[in-house]
Amino acid sequence: MSRFVLEALFIAAKEGVKLSLCVFIVISLLRRADRKQLIGSVLVGIGIVFVSSIGAMSSEATIEMRETVSKLVGYVFGLFYIFSLAALFHMSGTNMLGPLKDVVVKKPVLFSLILFLTIIYFMPDMAGSSLYLKDLYYMSGRDLLVFIASGVVFFGAAGLSYVLFERAGVGVTRLFGLPQTLLMLSLVKLVAGGVRGFAEFSLIPSVQSGLMKLTHDAVHQMLVMLMVPDHPILSVTAWNYIGVLFGEGAGLWLSLLLFMLPLGIFLTQHFSAEPVVPAEAKSGAMRRKFIKAFRDERVLRSIPIFVFMLFIFSNWFVQKGDGAYRLYVPEPVPAATENGVVVIPIKSPSKDLSDGMLHKFSVSIGEESIRILVMKRPDGTLAVCLDACEICPPDGYGQGKGHVVCLYCNTPIPYETLGKPGGCNPIPLAALVTDKDIRIEMKEVSLKWSDVKTGKTRESIER
Amino acid sequence: MNRIKTLLYFLGSKTLTAWLAGVFVIYYLTAAVWSKEAFAYFVSGLSRKPVFQTWYSLLLINVAIRSTISLLSIRHEKLKVLLRLPLYIGMVLFLFSFFMSLNARQHRLIILGEGDVFDLPWERTMFRVVRVESALEKNAIRTEASAIFDYEPGIIISDWRGNEYHVTAYPPKKVISGYMHVLNFGIGPGVKISRNSLTLMKAEVALRLTPFGSVDKFEMEPYTFYISILPSGTVKKGRETAREYNLKKPRYRIEIVKGDKTITKAETDSSVSFDNGMRLDFFPPADWVLLEAVYDPFLPWFAFSVLLLAAGLLIRAFWLFSAPIHSKRP
Helix, strand or coil: CCHHHHHHHHHHHHHHHHHHHHHHHHHHHHHHCCCHHHHHHHHHHHHHHHHHHHHHHHCCCCHHHHHHHHHHHHHHHHHHHHHHHHHHHHHCCCCCCHHHCCCCCCHHHHHHHHHHHHHHHHHHHHHHHHHHHHHHHHHCCCCCHHHHHHHHHHHHHHHHHHHHHHHHCCCHHHHCCHHHHHHHHHHHHHHHCCCCHHHCCCCHHHHHHHHHHHHHHHHHHHHHHCCCCCCHHHCCCCHHHHHHHHCHHHHHHHHHHHHHHHHHHHHHHHHHCCCCCCCCCCCHHHHHHHHHHHHHHHHHHHHHHHHHHHHHHHHHHHHHHHHHCCCECCCCEECEEECCEEEEECEECCEECCCCCCEEEEEEECCEEEEEEEEECCCCCEEEEEEEECCCCCCCEEECCCEEEECCCCCEEEHHHCCCCCCCCEEECCEEECCCEEEEEHHHHHHHHHHHHHCHHHHHHHC | CHHHHHHHHHHCCHHHHHHHHHHHHHHHHHHHHHCCCHHHHHHHHHCCCHHHHHHHHHHHHHHHHHHHHHHHHCCCCHHHHHHHHHHHHHHHHHHHHHHHHHHHCEEEEEEEECCCEEECCCCCCEEEEEEEECCCCCEEEECCCCCCCCCCCEEEEEECCCCEEEEECCCCEEECCEEEEEEEEEEEEEEEEEECCEEEEEEECCECCCCCCCCEEEEECCEEEEEEEECCEEEEECCEEEEEEECCCCEEEEEEEECCEEEEEEEECCEEEECCCEEEEEEEEEEEEEEEEEECCCHHHHHHHHHHHHHHHHHHHHHHHHHHHHHCCC
8 A cells, every 4th residue: 555545544534533523522512402403503514514625625726725724724723722711711600702692592593603613613624634635646646546545434434433432422421511512622623633644643833833922922022121132232141041031941831821821710710619509409418419419510521621731731742842843954055156146056966945845055254154044935936044033143943844943032933924024034135036046146145144143133123 | 870880890890801812812813823923913003003902901991990899809808908919900000001111112222332422302411422331352252152242231321411321231221211221232443544645534333243254334435345353363272263353453354345346355454455546444443332212101110010910920829829728727
């Protein structure tokens, strides 16, 4: 069996199990809530998702379309996480619906809402996986087995796992109210939301880098407000202390805290709530029985939340080692100069600058070695920049998943924004890109590099 | 009256807090996923865009009312009130001063050398630079691992009444009604350009020549002068080699361009002749600093609120962890 068929089987099995697990949890919830009539909206939604996936597979997919689908997966995870938090707080007594309280319980509204949520939940994953299957089909030399095997495995895995969940999971569904269901759905997406086969299984690295960027930006803003000078001038004194805030450890812990805080607040509220014994429970035994049931229910309903937190907590640091921080940092290759122009061939026997990987080159001016980075952006064009950021000392960049990362302050820079000036982005260089090579004036390189090393670029940001 | 009560109740409700938090998260998620730089856009929006300002004002009102309600609910337990006060006041003050600071702050960046005079739009007096405190040794030694600067730079300025202020990189110094601090430091080579003994220009030009080896330029029509500092010598100790830079009389690499043609390249510590009768002389360099001056009446409040908030959080954490001990009954 070829590697492509194997990967197609893996994708199909993953999507099949994911689909059946999510559908099982949702249908169990609707059954328990005596809302069986809404199961139809879930099924209609899945039908629409199937049709769209086939449409996506048969359409001419552009790079932008693939990127949009990939972004949508992460976006929908975020939405479901927010919805689950809102539902958790609503269930624990904070009215989250306000004046909408009476509107959302009406059947047509619920039907439309569930249909909409079903579509946005499944559509990006299914469409993304379908597009990837199509890629595998082409890469395998148009081997139809990719489609046939993945179709069989998808329906087989979905059916089989649904039957298994029905048999084994009935007791477990007691743990899931609406908030827990939404949280579980977001967890499933986080764990298995990747749509690039073996290369991208979970969304944790991208969620992590997004949150780390937020904490980094917030810390940076605080320092600007307090008039703490940026990196270079304090490198010999206070920067040694302030730099801790920008370090990998601080970013990792702060982002974890940000992610977990709402759940922690909810759990505190959840476990500190006192049972309100109904007036009908007149005897002491009845009251005790009610309180016992209340406490049991409370513990049961908190289990999915603890599972979610435990999963995130353990993976946060595992992924740190395996994903977000295992960066590809290529050694710079000396570039040739001709009459004051740096010339970098786009294709050579050992290198292809359009392969989507980060490429670094070095040129010498006097005793100094200056690094240039070249990388293909998602739109297919080449970004040509200095391997240095406008703010930090010029440690350069490494390549992560979906981002290049500043090696000094760990700020992730999305591939799409490479070549755009500002902030922690690598400084763009004016270059002539032809079919054969990239040509950069040596003076351009030298001047921009000089600006970086002396902090001139930083001033333009301040202004 | 009832409507006002209902409005106040809503403004101080947990529901509003949750909605505002939700709106921010959805904004951040949307902006971060689709257009990037969500936080920077949000912060700049707080001083420009009514939508962001409205959101922030609602949050501020909500937090203020909720903090007041919380304090009122425990008003009979004096110790509790005292211990929670820093956190609540810190929160409200932080949100308020951050917003006001963003909207009221005036800001200038000025390159200054010794003897320079400058003024600021928010001060009635002018200032003169009395002295620049160098960030570099006069005989600087550099290895690959060396820091860019040897010391934290500083500047002494005086106002028109003769009051002197010593301004360093951090913390910012209060100077009359504003604050100042040094953001960057550099060397300004002293240059004289002459044609057949006639001086055309004599000045100290503020260039970015640190870290050593960096190339900067200055212009005098039709010439552009590219300059960098070269080591005066090397020092060997064991296996390590260090470069030595004499900053009293630096050795420069110079490239002179006329139009788009390089007409002269040289390495010198004194002078270079070029273009039939033109001459560039170097005399001892001067130090310069980049000064950031800020007028922000809310900066002290903001700094104070950060301290209060940190203290409040620590007390709260301590209280939470020690609560089971307090509540233990025999």
